[in-house]
Amino acid sequence: MAIIAFHEITKQFPGTSKPAVDAVTFEVREGSTCMLVGTSGSGKTTLLRMVNRLIEPTSGQIFIDGKNILEENRILLRRRIGYVIQQVGLFPHMNIGENVRVTAEIAGGWTKERMAQRVDELLELVGLPPKEYRKRFPRQLSGGQQQRVGLARALATDPAILLMDEPFGALDAITRARMQDELLRIQQNVRKTILFVSHDIEEAFKLGDQIAVMHDGKLQQLGTPVELLANPANDYVRKLVGADSILRQIEYLPVTDALDRRPEAVSSAHWGDLSTCSSNATLLEAMLILIETNAPALTVQDKDTQEPLGYITLASINQEITRTRSHETTPEESKI
């Protein structure tokens, strides 16, 4: 397990007037997935590549578990970090088994039997039956299958940290969604500290425990998807996360923010038993139940104790959405 901490990290490429990454400070929690989002040129990939020192920062420090990695041996550092990129980059002269094994071979300290076992384990984990795929060559695999191997290769040495640079960016929409689900499933088992670069905000919301929004080399905001939606730090973040879009809001905002706790909000005598929903549901889920049951309200129960916490009505949803939208500045911006 590992914590990645950036401290005032800056990178200015020679011959450029502005730094690509500008005094970025934040921390990625152990075992969590942090999504780096922003438009191209925002510095997100540069920031990622400084973690395994493919790019050396101009100033600042990066700590992994409190140790300054800029003082470490670069080669040994890289052997402790998994790296997955959009173009995958499997070695065409090695078969799938060899492509996964090579990471462990380079890192050293693995017996032949242990490596063979590990390769099969990993191919199984990423959904490629080893008996069928071990001996195949990269060019015999589809793009999605190749990226599965890319992921298995990055996990070969069981590194605590995974760096992923738009790994699903080149895949078609259906394959991409499936790979995202697979990553969520795998992450449940392996609990890596993942730094994931994406320009797809949907992907960031789906995969991220936290999202770091980058723009012009600066960190604009770090927060959970819900935090970004409910309280965007500035207009850039608001536009990027689509905080003005009702659909995005009801899809991710939790029901607990829209509870009506007044007992008089609903007179249960009139309506008999109300349907219930759990406190970790989203506004969208609550709305769907309201529509389905054609009832005016829902009882929200605590997800653990089943205690009723309050009520959800269309009016309370409307109030919550109006509240988050009240930050809007000009009508011009709400179009985006």
Place this chain on the structure above:
Amino acid sequence: MHYILQPNNYNLSDPGSIPNLFIAHLKLLGIVMLISLIIAIPIGILVARYRQLYFPVVSISGLLYTIPSLAAFAFLIPITGFGSSTTAIIPLVIYNQLVLIRNTATGINGIDPLLIEVGRAMGMKPLQILFRITLPLALPVIVAGVRIATVTTVGIAALASFIGLTTLGDLIFQNLAVYDLDAIAGGAILIAAFAILADLLLLAVQIGLSRGRSALSVA
């Protein structure tokens, strides 16, 4: 054809018989190719890495390639001696440099830089990158160069008979005076067959080394 088919030309105790000439020719080829590769591959790796060296190195080896072989032999005889294998080996090695250096550099420069970066990112040291990525990927192109060099060397090595070495060329040069056309044609056919066979053999090696990729792209 008569000469090739005559059984007494295959008498192993006769040093001038076809099998013995073939073995002598093969030995000369082997030594020349070995020395050529030992020199050319490191130079090829070097000029691929430091590209400003590529042009001067390829120009010089191209210039040397234009020296007629007989002239080179004649030039070396006073220094290394008539009948000495060194007299033949030096020019043959020099002729091979152009194609071997160029193919080594081309093979290496043709590798997707992304793969090198992936190697670096997983913590490979420079030598591990060279032996696990660069050379295996460049090898089919390098062997394609070896094939051309081998065919050329088989042909030019036959001329070494002219300066007193034993090769299949003996069948041509020693029968020139008596104008035994049958023997001369036999020698020419054997040398050509040798070159073709060597080429096919190396093609098989090249295909074997292209595992996972399309071998025909560099055939």
